[in-house]
Structure formats: C-alpha cells, structure tokens
Amino acid sequence: MSKKSSTFAAVLRLKRANKKTMNEFLETEEAILRMLKTVFDPEIPVNVYDLGLIYNIDLKPDGVCDITMTLTAPSCPAGDFIVEDIRQKVGSVDGIKDVNVNIVFDPEWNKDMMSEEAKLELGFL
Secondary structure (H helix, E strand, O other), rough: OOOOHHHHHHHHHHHHHHHHHHHHEEEEHHHHHHOOOOEEOOOOOEEEEEEOOOOEEOOOOOOOEEEEEEOOOOOOHHHHHHHHHHHHHOOOOOOOOOOEEEEEOOOOOOOHHOOOHHHHHHOOO
C-alpha cells in the first residue's frame, strides 16, 4: 500500500469514527431533552423544558452535563425538588457521568419563554 493510500485510509477511518461519535453525541442530547421533559414544577402542569426554564445544556466529551436554568420566581418553593429531579433523571442517561445544575436569574424568566404547547396548556393562547 502506498503512503498516499494508507494516509487516505487513516483519514477515512477517522471520519467514520467522528461520525459515530457525533451520532452518539446527538443520541445523548436527545435523551437528555426527553428526560428534561419529564421534570415538572409540582405546581405547574408543564415540564421545565417547555416552560422555558432551561437556558443552556453543555454536554462535555467526558460525560459531564452542565445545565443552566432558571425558576419561575427566585423564591420558588419547589426549586430544590426540581434541581434534584433534573440531576437524577439526566444522570440516568447512558453516557452521563455527572450533572451540574446552575440556577440563574438573568435573564429573568417570563411567559414569552414558554413553548407554544406550554402556552396553550396554561391558557395563554
């Protein structure tokens, strides 16, 4: 095998490996979203994702998932429950080693952040 064809074969193997890695990454992201859609504020019949409480999901190659989110109000009595539910459910996704949830209040949550489905469910449409 010539040097050029062996280099081409190595590049092809790398592209296939990256494609597989990317597919696994996307599958993990989808599983995280599915799990987030099972987390509810006990006082609101809409999941935290559709409420617009999730601002960012950062999935790192080492399996650590950092989630930046807010609550509907700084004094939300269910805040600790919601955070723990997210940690447990997202942590159950294959490939996730650790889940960090960071609560922020900037930007402040408002009903415009909700999905259309959430607005419909809550009577805002």
